[in-house]
Amino acid sequence: xxxxxxxxxxxxxxxxxxxxxxxxxxxxxNEYVYWYRQIHSQGPxxxxxxxxxxxxxxxxxxxxxxxxxxxxxxxxxxxLRDTAVYYCIVREFQGxxxxxFGQGTRLTINP
Amino acid sequence: xxxVVQSPRYKIIEKKQPVAFWCNPISGHNTxxxxxxxxxxxxxxxxxxxxxxxxxxxxxxxxxxxxxxxKGVDSTLKIQPAELGDSAVYLCASSxxxxxxxxxxxxxxxx
Numbered sequence: 001x002x003x004x005x006x007x008x009x010x011x012x013x014x015x016x017x018x019x020x021x022x023x024x025x026x027x028x029x030n031e032y033v034y035w036y037r038q039i040h041s042q043g044p045x046x047x048x049x050x051x052x053x054x055x056x057x058x059x060x061x062x063x064x065x066x067x068x069x070x071x072x073x074x075x076x077x078x079x080l081r082d083t084a085v086y087y088c089i090v091r092e093f094q095g096x097x098x099x100x101f102g103q104g105t106r107l108t109i110n111p
Numbered sequence: 112x113x114x115v116v117q118s119p120r121y122k123i124i125e126k127k128q129p130v131a132f133w134c135n136p137i138s139g140h141n142t143x144x145x146x147x148x149x150x151x152x153x154x155x156x157x158x159x160x161x162x163x164x165x166x167x168x169x170x171x172x173x174x175x176x177x178x179x180x181x182k183g184v185d186s187t188l189k190i191q192p193a194e195l196g197d198s199a200v201y202l203c204a205s206s207x208x209x210x211x212x213x214x215x216x217x218x219x220x221x222x
Contacts, residue, residue: 043115044204087153099156101153103152
C-alpha cells in the first residue's frame, strides 16, 4: 500500500504557483520523498526528491516539514503543459526497489 | 540519449488470445521493471529484473503472465490467455541507481 495521502484533484491558474501537498506521517528515517508526474498518455516522469532539507531543481521545489510527516511540491510558474497527475512516493534512496504509487493528485492548469 | 522504448503502443485483442509486449531499456541500465496501470490508478509493479534475473515477481499472476529478459537487455512480457480484466496500460521502466525512467507504455484492450 502507498504510504502517502494526496488530494485527488487541484486546479491552478496559468502563471501562478501550484502547491501540491502530500502527507506521509509514517515515513521512516531512511526514506526519501520522491515526486513523479504523469502527463496524459505518457509514462511517469521523475521530478524531484528529498530527505529532510528543501530541494530545488529546474522543474520544481520540494518543501519538507521539520517533522518530515508532510511535504509540498511547488511548481513556481505553472504552464498548461504542467497539467498531469502528480505522485508523491516515499522510499529508500539506495537500491532498486519498486515505486509504490498511490492515486496521486490530478493537477489542472487553467488558462 | 534514447529513452525507454516500448512496442506496440496500442493493442486490441479478443479474450483468450495471447499478447506480448516488448521493452528496450536505456543503455547501461541493469534494472528493468514492468508495471501495470489500471484506469484511474497509479502503476503497480509486476516484475523487476536485475540483469537477467527476476528478483521480484511476487505480483506477477504466474498462471497466465510470463516475462523474460534475455541477455540482460530487452524484455518481453506475455499474457496467455488474456482476460477482460487484463485491459490496462503496461509500463516498462529501467534504472541504474535510484531514479526510474519510464517508457510510454502499451495500452491493452481485451474485448
